[in-house]
Amino acid sequence: MSIEVNGATYETDENGYLVNLEDWNEDIAVKLAEGEEIDLTEEHWSLVRFLRNYYDEYQIAPAVKVLTKAIAAEQGIDKKEASEFLYGLFPKGPALQACKVAGLPKPTGCV
């Protein structure tokens, strides 16, 4: 499978995840989010940037608890609220949708 953005074609896997991490740019993120029926707001972008920075540093997508803790700390809310906030942004779950928009590989394990 593949997607087309600004006239260029990018390879994706059968679930629509970007194959090459380096291909990613903000236009592609918008396109990938469209496929998930998500309008990217500043809150989405900040999460996407967090995911990409984390991946750059550790070469792995963060565990969901790392994500919720980071959100909780940043927004000054508790973990339960952070989890609901996260699913508010990406209704089908951070693993499924946030990683896809951020151009990270499909998370493994039974999520």
Add this chain to the structure above:
Amino acid sequence: MEGAKDASSREGHHCGGCHSEENGKFLNPTPMLNELESGPWPSFVSGFKELAERTKKPMLRGVLDQLEYSYNTKMGYWKGGLVTVDGYGAGVITRYSMIKDKIPEAAEFHTMRIQPAPGLHYNTAMMRELCDIWEKYGSGIITLHGQTGDIMLQGIEEKYVQQCFDELNEAGWDLGGAGAGMRTAVSCIGPGRCENACYDNLNLHLKALKHFVGVLHRPEWNYKLKFKFSGCPNDCTNAIMRSDLAVIGTWKDAIQIDRDEVTAWVEKKGMDALVNQVINLCPTRAISLKDGEMHIETRDCVRCMHCLNAMPKALSPGKERGISLLMGGKNTLKVGVNMGSLIIPFMKMESDEDVEAFIEQIETIIEWWEDAGLDHERIGETIERVGLKQFIEGAGIEADINMVSRPRDNPYFKAPY
């Protein structure tokens, strides 16, 4: 070997989409699967065929074809993926076919886990509605209940999952747990239908369910965590073996003895039965005869339940009842099969405050595990890795001699009686 030869010859003309409708039959021939129908036992193949013939759902035919193909080639062809409903991170178990070009009818066969009611007490109206909704959107196959304790609705395509869930949810059902979070809890029939229940496990199940529903739908822990609530040490939910948090009813004082019923039992079954089937089979020899009367030495009793099960009217659990919490039960992977270890020997479980205290304690335990545990490490494995001392300090539990002394001799002591 016969089957393998069959497979190679059949593979040629199994061209996907070629059905035997020409000869008037809905299903394709499945000689290997048919073998499972011979013999005296009930067979899932018969059920599958009956459902397929009745509903004429191509998906069912496809799954039978794929299974037949699997049996011939000795390979499984299902793979996972990610499918959820809005706002949920868990509850749908995906099954995509790896050979959908060969057998397109079975391209998708996802499972929806549905939470059971505490004690599995349903009313028929709800069950009928569940079945109707499921036959509308899915295959119609239901497993009551899967190993996880859920009602397993097996066989739905991704495009119908959201609609199906919305209708089920409207009817009062909810998805169960999956992934690295709180899982669907299970309880035995409890005080609803059993005289041995030492606490209201149905109530505790419901309260725990309500409290942890967020982490059940949005998994975010190291790994899965399972509750099981057994009303008494008979442990009908097999909590010790199959749950990280085994909540088992127990009592502190002496077994209650109804003298008249003991006499009636002996009159009916004879003194030999009392000696041979009850007294001699007590694993800790806590029972003796004193002046011809049955006497139980409470200090020696390990609450194995044998005598209570043998003499249900004459004997019943003591009056000071509550729960024991055992932790760490799990199946294979990593360190192998574990049974739960006693962590909290006794907690009262009568008032709302007792329930709140219990849930608070579990929250503390989980918080400790979230920080101390590694990715994909069950809580029992974490405790084993860091040591019990570290754990009970972290979870704010006081050390108790009963944590190392055995609470019961053998939870599966079931002698013939």
